Amino acid sequence: MSTTTTSEAGLGARLYSVADWYDAEALLTTEERQVLARLRTFLEDQAKPLLAEYWERGEFPEQLAQPLIDLDLMEPADLTVHGPARGIYHGFRVFELARTDASLATWYTAQAGLFRTAIRVGASEEQQREWMPQVIDFTLKGVFSLTEPEHGSDIAGGLATTARLEKDADGGSWVLDGAKRWIGGASTADVLCVFARDVTDSQVKAFLVEREAEGVSLEKISGKTSLRMMQNAHITLKGVRVPEAMRLHNVNSFKDVAAMLRAMRSDVAWIATGIQAGAFEAALAYVTERQQFGRSLGSFQLVQEKLARMIGNITASLSLVVRLTEQQAWGIYRDQDSALAKMKTSLLMRDTVALAREVVGGNGITLDTAVARFHADAEAVYSYEGTHEINALIVGRALTGESAFTR
Template identity: 80%
Template structure:
């Protein structure tokens, strides 16, 4: 459903109110981008995002409700999405030579576009383009990056970020219990991994798992690329989810898994190095939370401008308009926040408290926005027909992953006061 519709301005009900509908928009993001953050994109970037929009509207939207209800991922969309060449579009395919990284603002809007269609699609894509790519960009040596990064960009090496454990989520820094033991062999050093990881999205179709484990020799966290089909690796699909139902999350068990030294991420030598990855990745989740709000807002707006009650369009009622205004305010505030954060990161400014603030606040507003959308659609808001129910449910997973509200609040509080309130 297009975002740039002028029909959203309903008659105010007052005979003296001036009727001034918004003009038609030619931009990709119309009313949900109220302050025109899209203007920061280049024409080429907009064209790439336009290709993505066309694909999502044509191929993805018609099947999402069915796959969500079944709890299955639409795997037939994966290769066409990869073929769109979105991560680092080649020269002539839109943006720049592959040697020059895509701008952060383009990457953010790419996530936004995916999330305003579906949170699972956004999570699936960013598992590769955000989480796994960051693991390689930050954790791999220069030689490893030269070998692996081109394969990451074209998806010929698919990977997932495997950090969370069954008993450790928010306390993973101190609670990480998966172990790595180094052994010398005739063919070179190898590492033996034992433990478990949980909630790892996309693991079942990955080539490698970026696993973080504690070195038994020095107690420090190290990173490894583990072949998904290696001996000792067992994956189990997590069932019974009520959020992100399309995303396939796995419980991974590692039993004496042998990994060569060449597959260790050579720049990961403590949890401090993992934290640097999280600092860079948390902004992606804030963009997802913002996109979910836009999608829920658009779905609700379309509904109230098309449905009549008491002989009038729903959108003509004061209480409906008040909720629409609050939702738009939330989307606008969130988009302004993530755009500014992205601009700061483009300058090389990466601070824990900055990404924590963006993740915390956009997710807080997201929760309110999807709840208001559910209210506006009434009883139909609990069905998949209007898309609102899908956004409403999926928002709960995004609210929790990549740092809960409370954990991010404590990161910000530590920066503000200079005192850590984290439990020892």
Template identity: 65%
Template sequence: MTATLTVGETAGADGDFAAPADVYRFAELLTGAERAVLAELRAVLGEHVRPLLADYWERGEFPYQVLPRLVELDLMRPAAITAEGGEPSALYHGFRTFELARVDASLATMYNAQSGLFRTAVARGGSAGQVAALDPRIRSFDYTGVFALTEPDHGSDVARGMATTARRDGDEWVIDGAKRWIGGAFTVDVIVVFAAEPETGALRAFLVPRESPGLTLRKIGGKTALRMMQNADIALHGVRVPESARLPNVHSFADVAEMLRRMRSDVAWIATGVAAGAYEAAVRYTTTRTQFGRPIGGFQLVQEKLARMLANVTACLGAVVRLTQLQEGGTFRDEDSALAKMLTSLHMRETVALAREVCGGNGITLETDVARFHADAEAVYSYEGTHEINALIVGRSITGRSAFNR
């Protein structure tokens, strides 16, 4: 079986690597070694992942059997890139997310839960010893985890309203509370639980083993988006962890905001990939679907919609590529990542709607891929900062006045 490539796409590292939606060829900013790694990823996704997606999406289950194939590629720090003493660039990490998301949003979300959320929490919140010991294991998926911040009653306002508590009891901490929407929690080794210390108000973070006594997980069912992603409600009742399980560099929500500032750009890349995947699926359909004696891609109204979709993806790629370049240069600002998440999510939402529209009635079936992108986009639009919250972060930077202070 050969890899599934979309219209006009090649997977060669030295040839035309750019995806069909990347008409301005931003991928040419990558090194040859980086393109080679991503070409291998693209081939694996086409051969081993894409054929499974419709079935697993409809069942609301994740195809965990694909994870070992992704782990084998060593995508976080590939030897093919580091062999000559180099390190994968921030753009490589962005395009890795883009490649995953243009195949499936749940797949990108699941992988980034480990490579982005969990790895960043340990890297930014952990001690030097913890990072040295755990980061290689995180990269190899030998040590897996998820990021548990959101609560049942506190999402956008979790910075001020966190209800989960952690109190010191000798050499241990006792954690009580609840977390919600924690994707991938059912199969990981540990859950990074954020909790407030009642006595001081300080924020703490802990590596809590998933099978700890007093910790229970319940699958959130009935979802109409990211159906493959297994999200959990987590309850913590008197969960005890040793002091060694605490990430010592987390003291306040400012430390968490520093993590989110770095990770929000990952979600902007996911939104861009979802838009690209929907556009490419729409092109495949409209160039093969015949009505009135010719492919519908030859109709003016369809072409106008395809052009708008491509313009949206191009704008998104321009935004995330430049944001990533700025961050790699050391510029991390809340308003920059918030603007990118806001812009890409808006363009993604319009793009998936247009993709479903040009596919007509078949656009609501899983056969075309468009329906999956259309539904999953709604989750991406909301997580890691809703449109409104990101807009207020940008508005604060514009006016110098915070709309949060009421």
């Protein structure tokens, strides 16, 4: 991969001069840095002024959606590098979003990560030719609908939503019944990528269901204390008919779903790393300016020790996600690799945001600083896309050859 200096990129300074201690940014090309610089300008000028208000209201700032789409971040036309080298850019794109706000990163990766991966892995070549261009330019917006009200960590064996094929001269249609929960972005999606168990062979299949199809109802999940801006839905499916053409033809068992999950977890690990960077930068700015006992908070030994621990956590997390992304860019996908990255970066994230809240003191629980948002939002990221325990068991199985999952 070609590398450039910051001056060659024309950015004036490294994008991540504080949080990126070992300069992983040096892996990016000039063009990639320029795209990320455009993203940062948008986030600084248009997004940040809205975040505290909308987080407290529990609403997503919809006025940011189209301008964010218009930035053309998924496959920027002005990037000349294609193939494996593009992976690090994709990671830093998620990192930059999460460094600003976890809900923004989750909203964007719902399309660019989860839904796109569902199509890339689950759709046939013919389906991909039709749908993938629409996914990339957001003309077909979709969400990944796997988790259920009674099944999260045990979804592989416990998935209860059913699909029944009714055959006819045109190939037939499927009838879906069940419910999904915690589906982020469902209320503004065009289609829901719903996973259901075929009543004939008990295998898991996947279907693109129109959000406004007859029998589909959505209810906003309210009362959240984390990711408050992200709109999560409880989805009920009652006798929903889906044509065979809208079934993802390469999803024929939960093994195919697992292939999607191992690819998606790298995005979540980048989000966990970006949250750490955002919390750390906000805390560092605060302790530099805040005066106590006639001197800045940043001059105290105990505060500096916490800052050092935070930057250590971030550096370790960046090292994990960069190396994982490099491996995946070259086609190396292993469950235990993505599970380890998600598990460890999430643990470090919890420690980092707690330390950030500590050094900011009482002001760390108010929205006057960004620290409070990062501190609260980290809890959701810690749990989604595989809890700590589930990811630890995936790693443990790879280490010992023995599955410790309950049967």
